[in-house]
Amino acid sequence: MQHDPEASASPDRGEAESFDQHYVFDYTPVDELAAGQRWSTWGQCQPLSRGPQPWPDWVVTDDAAVDTELGVLKTGKEADVFIVERAAPFDDRTARMAAKRYRDSDHRTFHHNAAYLEGRRMPRKGGREARALAKGSSHGRAVAAGMWAWAEWERLVQLHRAGLPVPYPVQIDGTEILMELVCDPDGQPAPRLSATRPGPDLLDSLWQQLTDTLTGLAACGYAHGDLSAYNLLVAGERLVIIDLPQAVDLVANPRGMEFLHRDCRNVAGWFAARGHRGDAEELFAHAVAAAF
Template identity: 70%
Template sequence: MTHHPEASASTDDLDGALDARFTFDYQQIGDLEPGQRWSTWGSCQPLSRGPEPWPDWIITDDAAVDTELGVLKTGKEADVFLLERSAPLDDRSVVLAAKRYRDNTHRTFHRNTAYTEGRKLPKKGGREARALAKSTSFGKTVAAGMWAWAEWEALVRFHRAGLPVPYPAQVDGTEILMELITDSDGAPAPRLAATRPDRNLLESLWVQLCDTITGLAGLGCVHGDLSAYNLLVAGERLVLIDLPQTVDLFGNPHGMDMLQRDCMNVAKWFVARGLDVDGEDLFGEVVARSV
């Protein structure tokens, strides 16, 4: 039997010869605390993640932890929470806005029919369609998920078009995680209704708003529930939020009426602050540019 000296090499010698590609380090992560969960990023399908290229602040680590920080605001169909997503292996973290839709039992926004005309609905005769028709517990969850998905699609589409909306990070069932819009001090940006802008900023915000409404119409869309309460002021920048009821300007028979109402609603707020603008004029200009 032939003796091979290398076969009797010590374990230490073998360890020193291992290729670095076949070694790894690991770090133990502690148990989750109350109000925490593992990141849901990894469980989301590709179409449920934000448009690429992803911003630098997006955390995709499987070991990331989501921590509840409290309620940011309540709304007619959903509540928005602050959620910190952190990567414990490299100390990165980001605070996101987590919008969670309620089922129909707990919603105060019930004008569904006018907003859903022209939208795709679950296949007739299918389980989801039957549950919706009977308003079962499952049906209510389906309805909430449909509103969440409608807002998700609007956010993705408008972000890609360059319109001023929060970056949509991911959607998972009835929860949308999106960019937290902040003011110049890093605090959550206030709604337009809560601000008292000076004359110069007021004029700038109006111009931005007109451009945004025109941009939506150029995509064939109407916000449908636009007011000073679903516009954020991030420093000197206006940001559009609350988009589940966005309608097709031409496919929905109420589209033009909703556009006119949006224009009148927001113009009224600016007029009350001393700006000489007219909602009917804005409506006419937007229609002229979109047809």
């Protein structure tokens, strides 16, 4: 009797139906990725590197999703922000996010780090990472960038859980943070406060939101540390605070109150220049009271 290899390689219907269905799956080929695309990095992130649960409905968690870079949103002193669209391949769900990518210290323009780092957890003295930081080696620069990224990630998660108006943090992968892309009512990226010209009523509302945000931040134990009209977004009539890697611990950092006072003066000055009578010292007093 002649052996038929194809017949022996293909189980009959009865055998196929007896397979454990946990080991049966459909295979759907997908197109090769184009320039500016990558597979979603969600699946490779550890639980603590994903945003607080419950995840918003717009967060795409499909392992087969594709990330497409749509362009630069802004450049900053320590990082650049890009717009990334994450698309699930089989159900047409998409989410546009802000991808903040930290540079190493050779490519940053924000060098006054020491005052912000006081009171923070640092690599163990004498350890490999501490030595690399001290030497400024390539590994040390990578460690420094990772520390700043993780510091911002922790603050975003903490402040989101506290109900403060920050972008929802989706995930962190190395020195890249993916977060909610804050948009105006037309779906366009929200402008910075510095680029807006609010009327008197909206100006009053934004000042009250700013007061609530600064006091809420202080109640969590932090000052922004570098607050100005350039790192506040206006999404319609809603104020959102961004850029938090240098957030200062009000207790552990000896200059914590100094940073908080400077934040209050900076933003109050912007409002005063537009005719608002908000007082920096009163704002500072509210924040200090909330902190203690």
